[in-house]
Amino acid sequence: MAAETGTPTTLTLKSNDDELFSVAESAAILSVTIRNMVEDGCAGGVIPLDNVDGKTLASVITYMNGISAIPADEEKKKSYRDKFLSDKDFETLADMVLAANYLNMSCLMDAVSAKIAQVMEKKSVGWVRRKFGIENDYTPEEEAAVKEEHKWTFEGVETDDDN
Amino acid sequence: MKKAKGEHTSSDSVDRISELPKDILHRIMYFLTQEEAVRTSVLSKPWRYIWCTRPVLSFSDAAFKGNDDEFIRLIDASLERYYDQKLCVDEFHLCISKGYLNYQSYYILEKWIRTLVFLGMKKFRLSNCVEDGVIHYLPPVVFEARSLEDLHVEIRTSSDDDEKEYERIVFSKHLKKLHVKKVNTEDGVFHKAISSFPFVDIETMSLDSCKGLRNVKITNLRNLKNFSFVTKPSEGDCSIEIHPPSLETVKITHGNLRFDRGADFRNLNELYLFRVTSKLDHLSSCKFPSLKELTMYYCYELKEIKLFIDAPNIVHFRYLGDFIPSVSFATTSSREWCSMIHLCSNSGASSLWFRKLRELLESLSESKIVLGVIQNIVGCEKPVVVERLGFRFYSSSTFSSLLNGAFSICRPKNVGPFHLRIHINVIKCVENILMKRESGNQLDQFSELLFRDLEEVGLEIYDKNRKEWNPTSLSELPNYEEAEYNLIRFALKWR
Structure with a gap:
């Protein structure tokens, strides 16, 4: 992934394993953590995200782009989230929920938490x-x-x- | 990963979940019922007390196995523990059915709410577990908790003799969301509660099937963004007065939405009207610079008027009704938009019907049109281009005349979709009509006109897995597995 710093509306994010990702600012500010950095003017260069690895960050960015392309329609957003999470194993979900927590993205956090809760629902302790x-x-x-x-x-x- | 050595763990499982921070585990438990959250204490020692401090409490008496007293004692004890340990309760969900919380025990609810306000409750959700459950009495305190930001009351009340009590309802001034469903509210009480307070913060309000409302005047809610109102026609007409500029979504079912001529809907994104009794010609005088979704289902007030909508950013216009309305839109920018018109024709189609339909299609011809005709129509000026022509509820005996009628007024790019097995006769019928030109039979005047314009006919089948339409032919149809393919359509290319 090449970083692109030319246009002012694109941000460059760096994962803790030094992978660079470019993402539209409008999508990235779904993360309150990133939004605060942008508002404080700290987003000029590369934004380092020390708690997120490249694989997880790529996934989170896919989500950011996907969800921000959907206009204000809660049902469509929900079905996008369901679809987005449908093929993720628990390992990935655990990484995602940690990343969502760190990035302060409540909608992703809730979707992943609900998905994990769904696995536990109506199951015995042993299971x-x-x-x-x-x-x-x-x-x-x-x-x-x-x-x-x-x-x-x-x-x-x-x-x-x-x- | 120190806990990875459990004997009964499945092959690759490393205990990631127990290592998640407590806040995240609380969030996961937020989506569990109280019982399920409490049961996690048995998983292992690190899990023993995690549930105890989750900032949400959720009780449902339907799922509760003990008796009424035990249920109440359990909630009492839980609240006491939070109170004693100075823990925070952001949300409290209570789902009750008849018998558990009756007139005699409503003071218990009052007591709980006082404690919950002290614990900082922001969201309160009170509902019936069973669809036909009734609560005899709803204490006003439910509406008044002063810490509340989000109140969701979905409960059927049966008593009419406590109106006096409701006269002093004062909503929380922090309220951002209010959802009231099936509650018996007398108009005066509700109106007073709404108008007695500036309500500066409220953003979302939903009034669903509340008995006794005749007049909802919410013009003083200057920050209201989302408003939804639903009632039954048997409830009589309810007039709804709104403050247009702040609103982003408005959904009205069976109400009389009222606003001034030329009202300023500068933020309105979505307008949904179902069987409204409003004077809709006022819409023509308003500007909708942000409107993307406009839905009008069975709006009989459209009957005698010519509606003009100034919505340059419209994305979807949906219409469903048993008459053809006269609707046009301001010339939009070059962006693509779509009209979905579904018509039920009860009386059978006359030439007047077709003329009106043609006028409607023409006025919407800047959009991609999806036209659906429910029931029978039979029926030339210059036909209008239509994206897709679909049929529902037809009998195969009248289908070919229906199709001919439709072709006489419009030029669909696609016809269908049809079900591969169920509609096989219809598919053959369409095929017959469209392929007639190759048969060398003598053509009638209409068919001649039709085939002069028709350049190419193709059959396409929908691949469920890939979610795309692929070309096919009639002879190949029996070979498709229904699990993967069930829909087909005709793709028409016009000159």
Whole structure:
């Protein structure tokens, strides 16, 4: 990706692995972090984004361009977001949610968070542990105690827990 | 990645989720129900207390397995914990059905709201879990929480005898969004609440199926951007007076939107009118410099008027109705725009009908026109170019005359789409008509005119995966798998 600094409406973003990306300012300011830099006049040269790697940043920029091309129509934006996230695995989603948080992009943050929540929804504790690789570090007694404490949340829930 | 060694983890899973910062985990939990959020405490020790501090509380009695008292005690206990630990609650969602919160226990709701205001609640959503659930009494305090920025009340109230209580409603002055659905509000009460406060901040207001509204006067809401109003025709006419300059989207279903002649809609982006009773000729005197989407469905007030819309930036104009309106637009810049006209013809089409249709198409001829005709029409001046001609609800016996009629007034670039299997007879019929010129049979006068203009006819099939139309032929149709292809259309090239 070649940086393009000629036109005033294009910004150059740098990922933490030194990849350069050019993006229209109008799309980039979806990130409040970037918008603040632009407003403070710090966006003249290259904007370094120390917490985002090149692969994730490329993805975020695709999203920025895609969503900003859609006029004020919440339904269309929502369906774009759904489509954009539909083929992302959890690894990528985790990178995206961290990037969205750092870049302060609430719409992307919410979309990714909702997508992750969707995976956890209506699933047993055991299933969620296996899916996300969460190690159960409770002793059986401790786990039983926590469950007892929140008994009301387990009523009617299938217990397929095997760990 | 220290937690990656769990025995039961699937092949490649490294525990990324537990390493996410708490704020992000809270955001993820925002989209879970209260039960699901609480259940995460059993996942592992690091998860034990994360849910406890999430800044949103959401309770639904429909999903609750215990009894009424337990449900109320649970909410009480949760609020107490937030209060004691000085935690913040940005949002509170409460979904209730009949029986859990009745007239006798409404004071509990009052108590909760006082606590929630103290905890800084910005968004409050109160709704019925079950479609036909009714709450007997809605305490005015629901509308008054002073920290609120976003209030969403979607609940059917049944009582009519507490109007006095509502007379003192004062909305939060920080309110930015207000969504009220199915609430029994007497006109006077609502009007008073709206007008008793300058409401400087409110940006979005939606009034949906609220009983008893006759007059909504919101001309004093100078920052209102999005306004939506829905009522049933059985509710009688409700007049709606607005402050045009700030509005960006206006959606009215069954209301009488009122504004002055020449009103200034400088920010209006989208206007949606469904069966409105407004005097629509006022639209002709207004300027809509920002309007992109204009939708008019079943607007009978268009019947006797010639409407002229000054909207140089229009992108989509949608019309649906059982008569042909007279609508034209100010000459737009060279940009592309699209008109979608759907007509239901009840009385059968007369030559007058076609003449009117032709006038409408001609006045919209700067746009890409999509014309849909619902039910039968049968029917030459210079035909109008139409992007796509589609048909719905036709019988195959009248289809060929319908098609001939349509060809006599317009020159569609595409005809269809038709369903590959269901409409196979229709597809053959179109094919017959269009291919007649090659058969060498004697042509009638109409067909001669038609084929003089028609340069080429092609058949195209829609590839669902690639989302594109590809050329094909009639003989190839049986070979397509329905899972991948189900629509076909005719592509016509005119001289």
